[in-house]
Amino acid sequence: MNKKNFFLKEKTFYLKNKIFNSNRTFITNTIWFFVLKKNNKIIGIGECNPLLDTFKDSNQFKFKEELDKVYKKVISLKKTKICYYHKYISYPSILFGLEQVLLSLKNKFPVLYNSKFVNGKEGVPVNGLIWLNSFNKKKENNVMKYIGDKIMEGFSFIKIKINTKLFNYQYFILKKIKKKYPIAKIRIDANGCFNNVKDTLFYLNKLYELNMVCSIEQPILSGNWKYMSEICKQSKIPIALDEELKGINNLENKKRLLDFIKPKYIVIKPSINGGFFGSKEWILEAKKREIKWWISSSLESNIGINAIAQWTFIIDKKYKNKINVHGLNTGFLYINNWESPLEIKKGSIWYNPLLKWKIKI
Secondary structure, three states, X not given: OOOOOEEEEEEEEXXXXXXXXXXXXXXXEEEEEEEEEEOOEEEEEEEEOOOOOOOOOOOHHHHHHHHHHHHHHHHHHOOOOHHHOHHHOOOHHHHHHHHHHHHHHHOEOOEOOOOOOOOOOOOEEEOEEEOHHHOOHHHHHHHHHHHHHHHHOOOOOEEEEOOOOOHHHHHHHHHXXXXXXXXXXXXXXOOOEOOOHHHHHHHHHHHHHOOOEEEEEXXXXXXXXXXXXXXXXXXXXXXEEXXXXXXXXXXXXXXXXXXXXXXXXXXXXOOOOOHHHHHHHHHHHHHHOOOEEEEEOOOOOHHHHHHHXXXXXXXXXXXXXXXXXXXXXXXXXXXXXXXXXXXXXXXXXXXXXXXXXXXXX
8 A cells, every 4th residue: 555546535424404412413524534546446445434433522633633643654564454553543433444444455345244235135224213303393293204104114123312301292202103103112312311310210210101112322421330330220221331332442441331330232333432343342242241232323424334234244143133223324314425335225224236336536
């Protein structure tokens, strides 16, 4: 690899509609890519998406500085195994991007892992997703129609973002969903919106009464291990850790967290959990403790979603994952996403080998 055929590319993606969860609004997302070309054709590409990366929020300049240093290190070392670069990388999204482009050297982009997924024979089950901005009292029928459509399309789970300000209205909607679609299975994502143990258990008990909520992600803000442990013990609804995993990159600290909090589930995001390498560590430690898991995206473009979906398909098969409904359909939120063979149908994400990638770099 040299500067002529290996370079960095920055692109800003625009969401079709402004979306928000309980603590953040998303309008645009600037993503960086490692790009490898041969004879003016892309043979490898890796997405570094720092949108949810813990450290990037506080200092974007440091992220760009490290990205450039890692790029130069790849040029100088000319090593094609990711293990040679671990010590130079502190940002999980950079590690993940470099993993992708190096995997492309083993196969051929866009195939990172040859499987029935990239051959178009099997899909990866995903959940439907409802953001907070969908809960508008003036557009109540829109939410009900969306959920009805998703159930008819074959989605086995619907994930719903919640917060305390909208809770009463959201609870009202959930009761209507239960009555109209009794087979609906709901995942709740709180994004840390509850204040303390008592507050959390009050809301969770109300949701439990509906007999349709299968799990709740990150009920309180991350970093409060003691309180989160108490919630996991007392909650009637299984708790999934999400943001709690951010910034926990050392293997021993991963073990400590799982042993202390003892969640029923963890939600793994390669862009913020150390790429495929760090994500696999989480899976192996979870399996030892009989903690179930699923994979989720971090608002990646189709480049990142493609990589995560291919890896997820392989990992599901390898570890015989029973909770195999993942959160991988967020790439379809962008107006100017790369055109790709990725499709959402029958409640799954599919790779259609008859369609072509259109990447202008």
